[in-house]
Amino acid sequence: MNSDKGESDRDFDVSGVAASGPLHGQREDGFRSGFVSFVGRPNAGKSTLTNALVGSKVVITSSRPQTTRTVVRGIVHRDDAQLILVDTPGLHRPRTLLGERLNDLVKTTWAEVDVVAVCFPANEKIGPGDRFIVNELAKVRRTIKVAVATKTDLATPEQIGEHLLAIQALGAETGTEWAEIVPVSAVAGDQVQLLADIFVGMLPEGPPLYPDGDLSDAPEEAIAAELIREAALEGVRDELPHSIAVVVEEMSLREDRDPDKPLLDIHASVYVERDSQKGIVIGHKGSRLRQVGTDARKQIEAMLGTPVFLDLRVKVAKEWQRDPRQLRKLGF
Ligand SMILES: Nc1nc2c(ncn2[C@@H]2O[C@H](COP(=O)(O)OP(=O)(O)OP(=O)(O)O)[C@@H](O)[C@H]2O)c(=O)[nH]1
Numbered sequence: 001m002n003s004d005k006g007e008s009d010r011d012f013d014v015s016g017v018a019a020s021g022p023l024h025g026q027r028e029d030g031f032r033s034g035f036v037s038f039v040g041r042p043n044a045g046k047s048t049l050t051n052a053l054v055g056s057k058v059v060i061t062s063s064r065p066q067t068t069r070t071v072v073r074g075i076v077h078r079d080d081a082q083l084i085l086v087d088t089p090g091l092h093r094p095r096t097l098l099g100e101r102l103n104d105l106v107k108t109t110w111a112e113v114d115v116v117a118v119c120f121p122a123n124e125k126i127g128p129g130d131r132f133i134v135n136e137l138a139k140v141r142r143t144i145k146v147a148v149a150t151k152t153d154l155a156t157p158e159q160i161g162e163h164l165l166a167i168q169a170l171g172a173e174t175g176t177e178w179a180e181i182v183p184v185s186a187v188a189g190d191q192v193q194l195l196a197d198i199f200v201g202m203l204p205e206g207p208p209l210y211p212d213g214d215l216s217d218a219p220e221e222a223i224a225a226e227l228i229r230e231a232a233l234e235g236v237r238d239e240l241p242h243s244i245a246v247v248v249e250e251m252s253l254r255e256d257r258d259p260d261k262p263l264l265d266i267h268a269s270v271y272v273e274r275d276s277q278k279g280i281v282i283g284h285k286g287s288r289l290r291q292v293g294t295d296a297r298k299q300i301e302a303m304l305g306t307p308v309f310l311d312l313r314v315k316v317a318k319e320w321q322r323d324p325r326q327l328r329k330l331g332f
Contacts, residue, residue: 030080034203037086037109038148039137040119041129045150045186049119050074050085052186053196075210081200082208086113110140115179115202117146122183123154126166131174138176144202145176149183152190221248224266224300228312231296232270236280236288244281245271245317254309264306271317281314289314 038046054074076083086109110116116137120130137145147167152160160183171178180198184191225246232244247269254263270292272278282289289312297310 030205031082031207032080032200032203033082033084033206033209034114035084035086035112036115036117036199037113038117038119039106039110039133040121040148040150041127041133044119044121046119048186049148049150049184049192049195052189052192053083053085076196077208078196078200081203082210083196083199083203084209107136107140110137110143113143114204115144115146115199116140117148117199119148119150120163120167121151121154122149122160122163123151126163126170131170134170134174134176138174144179146198146202147171147178147181148195149181151185151187152183153185153188220304221251223303224248224251224296225268227299227303228268228270228292228296228310231292231299232281234292234295239280240272240277243273243277247271253306262306264300264304264308265311266300266308267311268313270312270314272314273316273318275316278314278316 038049040046051074053076074085076085118130118134118137120126149160149163149167155163164181164183167181168178170176179202182191182195182198184195186192225248228248229244229246232246233240248266249269250265250267252265254265257263270281272281280288281292283291293310293312296312297308300310301308
């Protein structure tokens with residue numbers, strides 16, 4: 001994510017101006033900073049690993065594929081480095097316009113980061129989906145590539161051994177040079193620290209890029225929208241696999257409140273594709289929507305540390321996944 005504005009000292013009068021502090025590659029303290037992006041087929045464990053590294057729930061995880069639509073960054077603050085994790089949607093063979101947009105988003109991210117880490121779940125065989133991703137990744141030349149064997153707690157040592165060999169073979173087959181192949185379990189906490197150390201060693205030297213303590217630079221609206229979407233999908237994923245989008249229309253602190261008792265007002269719209277889906281989301285006499293609201297509110301309160309008043313509306317945006325105008329409106 002280097003910005004080269006094409007400026008040089010000759011463009012400015014620099015007489016009497018002290019040299020600025022060293023940037024990448026020249027820090028006396030050896031501090032490193034940079035970007036790592038996890039990729040992998042849906043459900044590979046990318047979000048869970050991001051959370052394990054950051055140590056807080058920043059990215060939404062679910063047991064169903066393709067819930068991560070927004071690029072959300074988790075930030076690991078260390079004494080020696082700042083590791084910025086970019087969580088991307090799962091790359092997949094595009095079937096809709098939304099699918100194509102997501103894939104473009106993924107590839108743009110790959111070219112901009114310092115390291116791309118491909119996640120291969122150890123409890124599943126390498127498949128065509130993995131091959132597709134690695135083939136696409138091989139086209140991005142400059143970026144360092146790391147293979148991560150995820151979910152090792154779900155595999156036997158023999159399976160893990162075979163898995164690592166298969167990852168190596170896939171690298172050779174696709175012309176991808178793995179800088180490292182690392183087995184981890186985000187759930188058991190195995191090798192997560194080692195993975196962080198490996199990433200840090202691959203980052204360029206440079207100053208911290210985010211203020212100390214920041215966990216994510218995703219706007220609070222985006223975090224709230226994801227938490228609402230996760231709650232709305234709960235229990236109806238089979239019926240509405242990829243048909244729910246959430247837009248936070250308004251988010252502001254309620255005025256005239258005692259400063260010790262703030263209240264955050266959030267007005268959000270839950271979009272579905274068809275009238276029939278609206279009924280599913282709302283439920284009998286609104287019971288489901290109330291539950292969704294309660295669940296999402298608790299999650300948002302825990303995340304942002306402020307009591308929340310959440311107002312949810314369900315709206316129909318016909319065939320939004322195929323309509324460019326709707327997609328733009330919904331933030332894709
Ligand atoms: N046992 C075990 N389960 C894991 C581990 N990592 C992830 N999972 C589970 O695998 C499922 C998918 O994990 P996610 O982190 O959401 O996967 P993802 O790659 O971000 O998925 P998408 O957003 O769909 O691309 C969830 O049910 C996780 O709880 C792990 O190390 N061990």
